[in-house]
Amino acid sequence: MSAEALLEQLGVPGIGLKLVGLFFVSVFILFWPGIAELSDSVITYIAESKTGQLTRRVYRTIAVPHRGEEQGILQEVALNQEELNSGVLRLQTWIPAGVEKGVQCENHSAKLNHSLRAPIPPSLEGAVGRNDRAPSLLNRSIFSSDSALRAVSSSSSIASIGTGSSNNLKLLEDEQVLAKLQSGEMSVHALEKKLGDTARAVRIRREYFSQKNMMNFEGVPFEGYDYETVFGSCCEVVVGYLPMPLGLVGPLHIDGEVLHVPMATTEGTLVASTNRGCKAISLSGGVETTLVADGITRAPCVQLPSVREAAIVKRWLDDPMNMGRISEAFNSTTRYGRLESVKTVIAGRLLYIRFKCFSGDAMGMNMVSKGTDCVLEMLLQEFPNIEVISLSGNFCTDKKPAAVNWIEGRGKSVSAEAIVRGDLVKKVLKTSVASLVDINYKKNMVGSAMAGSIGGYNAHAANIVSAVFLATGQDPAQVVESANCITLLEECNGGADLRIMVTMPSIEVGTIGGGTVLGPQGANLEMLGCRGTGSVPGENSAKLAKVIAGTVMCAELSLLSALSVGHLVQAHMKHNRSSANLAKN
Known part of the structure; x- marks a missing residue:
């Protein structure tokens, strides 16, 4: 359809305008409080008359369902050079049929030449009507059944398109949004809010930083992720996500249940070693835990x-x-x-x-x-x-080493215990009960005391706490106090068997809020049977803390066993360094 014919259908015969570029088509579903739902569609033109004067034409069709009628308005606005230099004009507000509200520019006023009723053009028939409560949006910037109009719209100049409305920003092409970011007209931090499309915001932000700072995001994935859940909850200025290896420890027999514990880590041997300790403990009857105290602090x-x-x-x-x-x-x-x-x-x-x-x-x-x-x-x-x-005076203490957390506790205070059979110590752990008791005392007790440790009377509790935290959506920074742990080993049953115990006074976890809202992290909590709120308030978060303590105990047992017979370096050389990396070094 030609521009001349389209303008005639818009009710403006005899003006003889030449279409420079159709650049803006949008559909709004508006709510008239207490009266009716309105469907409003807009087509905006930049046109040039025979005298060379540029004008901006706005044709609007409005469907009023409860009245059973449809109305149309055509507005024409003359553009002077000053206004063109300041940016494209924008409508100030929705204009009901026959009511002139005027047009407003970013920095200048413009004159409304005329407003008149006009029939709905054939190109929009069937697309906007009284029964169309949820119109479709085509190509983000065009709403029309006329393919010729869509073709003209897609070729519009970026520089000729502008808007002052966050609703209208949704209709711009990616390149047009980038132009606004580069000019400083839009903030890179506000893309999700302005565009209303979180995945698109991430895509455009990556391109912006790539062009501005020559950053290479090629190795950082971004597609196929639920950014809606992230927005306003977990992260800002998002440019993608980081996949991490996720391993399983188990079966772990703990408090009468059999569980597999998810651990996200990049340290080779960690999951394998923890599984070894888990095997020895589970075959011996499993872990018993108890919640000693439960209370988060602020000081x-x-x-x-x-x-x-x-x-x-x-x-x-x-x-x-x-x-x-x-x-x-x-x-x-x-x-x-x-x-x-x-x-x-x-x-x-x-x-x-x-x-x-x-x-x-x-x-x-x-x-x-x-x-x-x-x-x-x-x-x-x-x-x-x-x-x-x-409000926080550091006597809480959050995300910092502190004796007050070690002594008074913070979050969940948990103790765990297991009796490991002597034959399994030899068969699975490749060591002896006496050797384990001796190395635990000299390493975890005396060595930690000589170092002036606060809460560090253990072999590597933080390894397990951080891995489970990442897998279940906890705050990684709170590993600092959550990994406070004392590991105790004793001979029992006349020296035939081993008693192992851990006490962790400040495990800070939750099963609702924060990173637990993310899909994979929530699924891992589901795997443990503690997602969301339990039937008794606090029981799910307490269960997660107990699982962490039990898993820490398995890892402590295995590492101490490896140290007692000199297997630690050999295991890391085998599992933590690939042959490709070794060849380079």
Whole structure:
């Protein structure tokens, strides 16, 4: 269809305009509050008259279902050079039939020449109508049954297209969005929100960084991933995802169940070694665990005018008579969380208040922070001289080595135990009970003490904690305190068998929220039977912590066995270095 014929159908005969470029077609589903659902389609033209003047033409068709009628509007706007230089004009708002609202530019005003009713052009018949509640969108930038119009639209110049609406940005081609990023008109951080398509946002962002910084994303995959779940929850400025090897440890007999434990790692021998320890323990009867304590912490720092006043507030907080008021304020902010304890310490006129809260199946940092903030507001009413320095004063302590977590606990405090038969120690682990007890004392106890370790009285608990954390969507940074562990070995049954125990006072895990919302991580939690919230609040997250402790014990047993007979280096040379890498070195 020619431009002349199309314009005649739009109700503008005799003007003799030449079409320079059809560049914008969009479909909006609008909601008129309390009245009706409206279907509004727009075609915008840049046209040139015989006098050489550029005009912008907007033809709109509006379907009003409850009235059973359809209406059309044609608007023509003259463009001067100043307006063209400032960018393409945009409509200020939706315009009902016969009502002139005007047109607005980014920095300039423009005159609305005329507005009139016109019939729906044949090219749109059947595409927009009173029964079409969810129109299709073709090629992102065209909505029409006319293939000629689609062809003209796809050849439009990038420079000639502009919009001030995030809804309209969805209709631009990738190259047009890139142009806006490169000019600074759009932020690379806001692509998901502006485009409404998270996968497309990732694709365009990769191209932007590739062109700007010569980055090579060739080895970083991005297709086939659920970025909708990531957006607003797990990561920002996303350019792809990282596949990691996922191994299974098991069958692990633990607390009467038989499980396979997922571990994501790039360290060769780790899964194999843990499986060896798992075999020896499971064949001996399995692991028994117990939850010793459960409570996440947050410790704000507040300042008083003097040491004396700081001591007064400390005494008030330590007084059991005031615990009811504190708990009431804290618990008012959460459905599942319950304040368990408050511990205070003073440094000069600084007061640190460590709130400990049961958080159900959530890891609980948001929950405890919200409750803490509410208690601080109550304290400010009681003691107006308090100055809140920081909601987190590092006495919590989160994501840092700290004796307070080792002594007081944080998150889940778990102990695990197993009796390993002496014959399996020899057959599976290739060592002896006496050798294992001896090396554990000299390495994990004395060696760690000489190093001044805090919570590091173990062989490699962090290896297992990090691998299970990555596999199940936990916060990797919290491996720092979650890997606090003491491993104890004893001879039992007259020295014939081995008793192995681990105590981990600060495992910080959740089975809802955070990275657990991601598909693969959620599936791994499902595999363990602890995804989401259990029938009893907190039981699923407690189970995950127990599984981690049991798996740590298996790994400790195997590594200590390898060290006791000098097998560690041999195993790593076999499993942790490929022949290709060895040939290069």
